Structure formats: C-alpha cells, structure tokens
Amino acid sequence: MHRLPIESDSYFNSYGHVPERFRRFLIPSARYHFSSDGANDMLDMNISLDGFSIWIHYLWLKGDILLQPFNTKDTFALHFWLARSIPAKLRDLGLVDVADCILFFLKAMEHAAWAASGISLSMHINVDPYNLVPLSTEFPQLAFLKNLPAYTNSTPINPMPFSISAVNFRILKRILHCRYIGIFSECYLRRNCVSLYTNYLKELSTEVAQIVMLxxxxxxxxxxxxxxxxxxxxxxxxxxxxxxxxxxxxxxxxxxxxxxxxxxxxxxxxxxxxxxxxxxxxxxxxxxxxxxxxxxxxxxxxxxxxxxxxxxxxxxxxx
Incomplete structure (x- = not known):
C-alpha cells in the first residue's frame, strides 16, 4: 500500500532517497517523498506557498497497488489528472471519477483505499479553508471562494469533472518545469496558482456568454x-x-x-x-x-x- 498525501507537513524524506533516474522530475523549491517496493515507484512533491500548497504525484506502478490518500487538515484541493485517469474513492461518496479537473473539499482523515496500476501524473493546488477570505480579498477574481459553504463531509464542488483547457495545461507545465528558487519561485508559483483558480472559477460560473462556433x-x-x-x-x-x-x-x-x-x-x-x-x-x-x-x-x-x-x-x- 502507498500512502498518498493530499495535505501533510511531515510526510517527506531527503533528496538522497530519490534515485538518480527520477531526479530530473524534481522541482528545486519542493519537498520530496520517494518510495519504492522494487516494482512500483512513487514520487510525491510539495511546495508550500503563501495561501496555497502545491502537490505533485508521479506514480510508476507495474502491478495493482493500493493507494491510501490522507490529509492531516481540512483542505480545498483543485485537482488535475495530467496523465491517465484513476477513479478514486471518498468515504462519504463512494467511487468518484477525478479525471481532468475537479475541486474537492476534503476532511482531515484517512480516505478509502483503492487499487491502481500503470503510470500516472496528478497535481492539486490546495487552499486551507481559513485562507479563503484573505485570498479573495487580495485577489478579487477569487471572491467566489469566500462564499463557499462550511462543508461537513468530503465532497466534490463540481461533481462533473471539467476538461483541462489548453491554457491551464500551459500553466500546469510551468509549475512542473519551474526551476526558480527563493523569492523568485514563491512569486512565480503563487501567481500561477491564482491563475488556475481564477480559470476554474470562471468555468464554474454561468456568466460566460455562449456562442455556436464553426x-x-x-x-x-x-x-x-x-x-x-x-x-x-x-x-x-x-x-x-x-x-x-x-x-x-x-x-x-x-x-x-x-x-x-x-x-x-x-x-x-x-x-x-x-x-x-x-x-x-x-x-x-x-x-x-x-x-x-x-x-x-x-x-x-x-x-x-x-x-x-x-x-x-x-x-x-x-x-
């Protein structure tokens, strides 16, 4: 079983634990956790920013393995599957398709484990519920966040996943390929998180005019x-x-x-x-x-x- 961190401050090991062949995926400003059982390799990365927490999960699974997601605090997670969709389970909802893009509210808990195989890359941009009002004040385009209800159970905010737009793919690739460090990394990555949430909230709204295009x-x-x-x-x-x-x-x-x-x-x-x-x-x-x-x-x-x-x-x- 592989424990898959959704949000945690302590689930990390050192750079030396990451084999040479996987180091090209590492982001300099991230914390890492690498694990392997000889057949299955898993690399988790986290970048903690002011108001946001970026998580990146690379999975190279040769056989079925149980994934055990967990988070140690309540969080909103804007989730993107970039390579292969793996159905996930929430204890409160059962099987949920997390293909493409979906925003979750996740209670601090051990979530239901499920079997997975193959190669997968996923990312999620987390926001602590306590940061919703400060972020929406700093960035008016995120004002919708402060109006989200106080959820008591884990739940998807948009039950039907959105496709990842070409614009969001560009932003996600910039995060994956970010090699800035220090204040440059903080500034650059934080702004990209704002853009991802802004684009998601625009798609969630019903205010965008619709036309029939050739x-x-x-x-x-x-x-x-x-x-x-x-x-x-x-x-x-x-x-x-x-x-x-x-x-x-x-x-x-x-x-x-x-x-x-x-x-x-x-x-x-x-x-x-x-x-x-x-x-x-x-x-x-x-x-x-x-x-x-x-x-x-x-x-x-x-x-x-x-x-x-x-x-x-x-x-x-x-x-």
Missing amino acids: EEDRRKLYRILQFVGSHPEMVVSHEYLAERFHINIITMRVGFEQEFHVSLFDFVQQERMNKAFSLLMNYSIDDIARKLGYPATFLFSADFEMFYGRDPRQLQMAQ
Whole structure:
C-alpha cells in the first residue's frame, strides 16, 4: 500500500532517497517523498506557498497497488489528472471519477483505499479553508471562494469533472518545469496558482456568454493561443489578431473565453507577464519593457506589480 498525501507537513524524506533516474522530475523549491517496493515507484512533491500548497504525484506502478490518500487538515484541493485517469474513492461518496479537473473539499482523515496500476501524473493546488477570505480579498477574481459553504463531509464542488483547457495545461507545465528558487519561485508559483483558480472559477460560473462556433473558427482560436503564447509582445490589439487570423472579432473574443475559460485580454497579459518574468534575471527593467513593446517603463512596472504583486526592480535586486 502507498500512502498518498493530499495535505501533510511531515510526510517527506531527503533528496538522497530519490534515485538518480527520477531526479530530473524534481522541482528545486519542493519537498520530496520517494518510495519504492522494487516494482512500483512513487514520487510525491510539495511546495508550500503563501495561501496555497502545491502537490505533485508521479506514480510508476507495474502491478495493482493500493493507494491510501490522507490529509492531516481540512483542505480545498483543485485537482488535475495530467496523465491517465484513476477513479478514486471518498468515504462519504463512494467511487468518484477525478479525471481532468475537479475541486474537492476534503476532511482531515484517512480516505478509502483503492487499487491502481500503470503510470500516472496528478497535481492539486490546495487552499486551507481559513485562507479563503484573505485570498479573495487580495485577489478579487477569487471572491467566489469566500462564499463557499462550511462543508461537513468530503465532497466534490463540481461533481462533473471539467476538461483541462489548453491554457491551464500551459500553466500546469510551468509549475512542473519551474526551476526558480527563493523569492523568485514563491512569486512565480503563487501567481500561477491564482491563475488556475481564477480559470476554474470562471468555468464554474454561468456568466460566460455562449456562442455556436464553426470548427474552422475553433481551430483558429488554437492558432491564436499558440501565437500569443510565443509572441505576446506582437499583440498590439484584438483587431490585429482578428485581421491576422481572418476571424470575426466578436467570435474571437467570446469564443476564446468560451473555449479556454479566460478572456483573451487576460491571456495576452498572462503570457506577456510570463515572458517578462523569464527575462528578469538577464535584462534590465528598461530592456524588458522595450522587448515587450511598452511605450514607457513605468507602464510595464505597473502591469508587472499588478500581476505578480511585486515591484520588478525590487524582485530583480533580491535575486
């Protein structure tokens, strides 16, 4: 049996316990727990942040093995299955399909064990119930969190799992590949957690306008996503994108948010700020502002501080 930590402050061992062949998966700012019975290998990682707790689970299972999830404190867990879906059991609900994306409230307890096999990668971003109000105050886009009821049993918030959008895949991959340390890691990962919860809450709401899209237009939206992700500095306006990809501007704006659960404006800003962060260690603030197409450095600095909650010059000086 493998104990699968959902939230815990003590379930860790040292870097030396991780075999050489698995160390390429390690995130420098994480705590690790590696276990193996000779046939089955399991690597759990945790990164504790201000208001959030990131957990990553790699499972390489050659035969059926019992997984025993547990958490030592009540928590909300925004869960993503990135490779292979494994049905899970909650003591209060029985079998629950946790494919793709689902938000759970989980009571502090040993959850029901279930048999699993194969290779799996899952992640969850946890929030302590006591942090719901402070987080929703700091980030107004998370205001829905403070209105969640006081649950007495473990339960999924969205009983039907959501698909992981292409935008969220980009964010999750950034977490998995994060090699920043110290204050850079804290700032970068925390903002990515905010983005994941923001996108989830937008999908959970019923306020997003719905349109019927042609398959051709949907393909164009994915091309727009790839273009913005690679060249955010080139996006001077929505009109520019609509003209470049030959798509009606209303279809583009509404369709993008419907497909990816984030507005086009917010996605462009997300990608621009991600590129800014990657440049921060090697370029001056003035150079970064120019590379991203800002007419003035102070405008870039204001956007950066609004997005990450830190002044870029102070962050750069702290490296």
